[in-house]
Amino acid sequence: MPSGNSYTLIPMTSFVIEYYSNEGYADLQTLKTMINYAQFLKKQLAIEMFVPVDRDGNVLKMPHHLKSKSLYDDGDVKSDDVHDDIKSSDEEKIYNKAQEKCFFKGFEVAYNGYSVIRILASYDHSIELSFNKIDSTFQSLTDIESLAGAGFEIYLSRTALKAIGIKSRS
Template sequence: MKLISMTDFVLEQHNWSPTQVRFDNEFSNKRFRSVVSKYANFLKQPLTLGMFVPCDDDGNVLDKFIHIVDGKTSSDFKQAKSKVLFNTDIQYDKHIIYFKSKETYQRVEYNTLTDRFFFGLKTIEDCIHLHLDLAVSF
């Protein structure tokens, strides 16, 4: 699923596939409200580096070749990778995230001292224009 605007998501849910059986209107309305509410709350989440690349609990980027000497294991990496929200070809180098978007590579800068992104990216919703693929579905 692509990261899309709230308006597009509501319209998409409203036009829910007619091939799916709807037992009654009450069920459809509850499902609609539930899924739209979940997506709205999802979009309002503050962005973290761990949404783009695997990070430990302290926000440090984990490499897939983790040294056990550092106290990290491959299971730590797998757990961190499962928390990544964007299923896009992403590379991280120091404080810059590179990702493929519409056949070109774009970059997003991240300030590790303040744990903030540059260019006004504060929430997941702020990333809609980047055309990212989501690793989660609704």
């Protein structure tokens, strides 16, 4: 999943030290990026930061068509997996658009119950988060900063990098 071109979520102190040491000086753009990262860390955690959701906040299931593609290295879909092209295309567009809004890469729904959603990092199943549907909160985590301090290796999406002001390496 993650490659050498991935950025991970880190605490603010580490971000300032690493960013400043790579840039070598603090110009206006560097300071703006640091402010953007601080604001990013203060955002309240929401399920849509991890997995695609619809307009009402309901978790979207990955369209079967996309699952099929991911099962085969060549991306070819086997004939028995092909759905109605129009329906698959619409589902795929909705899912992809919602996925583009996620801040963190590689999360999947492990359990979606009446009151709780449990998500796992597909690249490390020891990273497990529980989301309470009733009060829209994560168990023991409140904002992105608390997630950064939890010691998990969480990968940032292009959307997150754009919000921070970092150009994606890939």
